[in-house]
Amino acid sequence: MPPVPVTLRELFRAWLVIGTQSVGGGASTLYLMRRELVERRAWLTHREFLEEWALCKLSLGINLVALTGLVGSRLAGAPGVLVSLVALMVPSGVITAAMTAGYAVVRDEAIVRAALAGAGPVTVGMTIGISFTFARQAVRRGWRGSIDWAWGLVAVGAGLFTGLTPIVVIGLGIAVGVTLLRGETSRASADPGT
Amino acid sequence: MEALSLFVDVLKAAALSVGGLSSLPQLRQDLVIPGHVTERQVLEALAIGRLSTGPSGLYVVSLGYFALGWVGAIIALVAASIPPLLIVPAAALVRRQLLSAWAAGAVRGVALSTSGLVVATGVQLIAPDRQILAVPPWQLGLAAVAAVMTMQGKVHPGLLVLGGALVGLVLGR
Numbered sequence: 001m002p003p004v005p006v007t008l009r010e011l012f013r014a015w016l017v018i019g020t021q022s023v024g025g026g027a028s029t030l031y032l033m034r035r036e037l038v039e040r041r042a043w044l045t046h047r048e049f050l051e052e053w054a055l056c057k058l059s060l061g062i063n064l065v066a067l068t069g070l071v072g073s074r075l076a077g078a079p080g081v082l083v084s085l086v087a088l089m090v091p092s093g094v095i096t097a098a099m100t101a102g103y104a105v106v107r108d109e110a111i112v113r114a115a116l117a118g119a120g121p122v123t124v125g126m127t128i129g130i131s132f133t134f135a136r137q138a139v140r141r142g143w144r145g146s147i148d149w150a151w152g153l154v155a156v157g158a159g160l161f162t163g164l165t166p167i168v169v170i171g172l173g174i175a176v177g178v179t180l181l182r183g184e185t186s187r188a189s190a191d192p193g194t
Numbered sequence: 195m196e197a198l199s200l201f202v203d204v205l206k207a208a209a210l211s212v213g214g215l216s217s218l219p220q221l222r223q224d225l226v227i228p229g230h231v232t233e234r235q236v237l238e239a240l241a242i243g244r245l246s247t248g249p250s251g252l253y254v255v256s257l258g259y260f261a262l263g264w265v266g267a268i269i270a271l272v273a274a275s276i277p278p279l280l281i282v283p284a285a286a287l288v289r290r291q292l293l294s295a296w297a298a299g300a301v302r303g304v305a306l307s308t309s310g311l312v313v314a315t316g317v318q319l320i321a322p323d324r325q326i327l328a329v330p331p332w333q334l335g336l337a338a339v340a341a342v343m344t345m346q347g348k349v350h351p352g353l354l355v356l357g358g359a360l361v362g363l364v365l366g367r
Contacts, residue, residue: 029248058292063214091247092249104260115363122359159315
């Protein structure tokens with residue numbers, strides 16, 4: 001817990017800053033979280049922040065939502081989870097939906113289609129880059145890392161060349177994980193990109 | 195598409211992923227293949243997600259909008275927020291066990307599976323039916339450069355998307 005109790009209003013304000021200023025995805029969101037929560041407001045130590053980050057990497061879905069819940073819970077209990085989540089996600093969600101609504105009006109213009117012809121491949125490349133970075137954070141050190149990479153390649157092949165659905169591949173991944181990929185936890189200090 | 199169906203699809207994709215973008219293969223399976231959204235809309239949602247604020251996993255809000263308008267956006271936002279929060283009670287109850295070797299293995303298996311599937315989905319998005327040779331070389335080059343620059347992490351994602359759009363305006367007409 002921080003040295004001075006955190007009010008829900010302060011918590012809301014901090015997450016609102018993060019939710020409205022973190023343009024560009026996970027890395028900038030994580031950077032702002034650290035700046036607001038650790039450096040500027042000193043509600044968490046760097047070690048506490050990294051501990052929650054290590055835990056959130058075990059969560060389902062969007063890691064940064066899990067981190068928001070864990071930090072909110074640590075600072076103000078269940079109400080802290082709710083306030084943190086609303087302040088982060090609602091503004092970001094509204095901005096994203098509004099951008100989509102605006103885009104939908106012009107998406108069939110020739111100039112927009114041309115722009116997407118370039119922005120689309122870039123987005124795909126970024127997505128692949130993030131996945132590679134994410135996988136690199138997950139693999140173990142030493143020779144066991146080659147087993148981890150091999151499974152990742154199997155998953156690429158399964159996605160491209162088999163009719164297996166994602167849920168089957170992920171199920172197989174869990175089975176392979178608890179038998180062949182056990183060991184050290186993911187690297188806590190790495191950025192998420194997600 | 196019905197609202198409940200969208201909610202279940204996004205919830206399932208989030209519950210079967212580790213990391214925001216790793217929900218992409220499952221969402222493509224459940225939304226694109228039945229025809230609720232198009233491949234192009236997936237690309238557009240990913241791009242908007244990189245230009246907007248918050249986690250990049252919020253591209254699902256954009257996808258939800260494409261599927262069902264503002265209602266779809268709200269549904270996607272709520273559904274994507276639920277699975278990650280399960281970590282809060284889990285951490286309160288079994289924090290030590292979550293950091294055990296078997297839990298790390300299970301998470302590693304999911305993380306590597308979804309990473310591999312996302313790469314495969316990316317290839318399918320840029321080259322439907324795996325027809326890589328049919329894709330203009332400049333688009334393949336853009337994707338490769340963006341992948342490398344993203345791994346290096348030195349250029350802001352929004353600038354990368356805007357740079358790609360500018361190249362598209364020159365070469366994509």
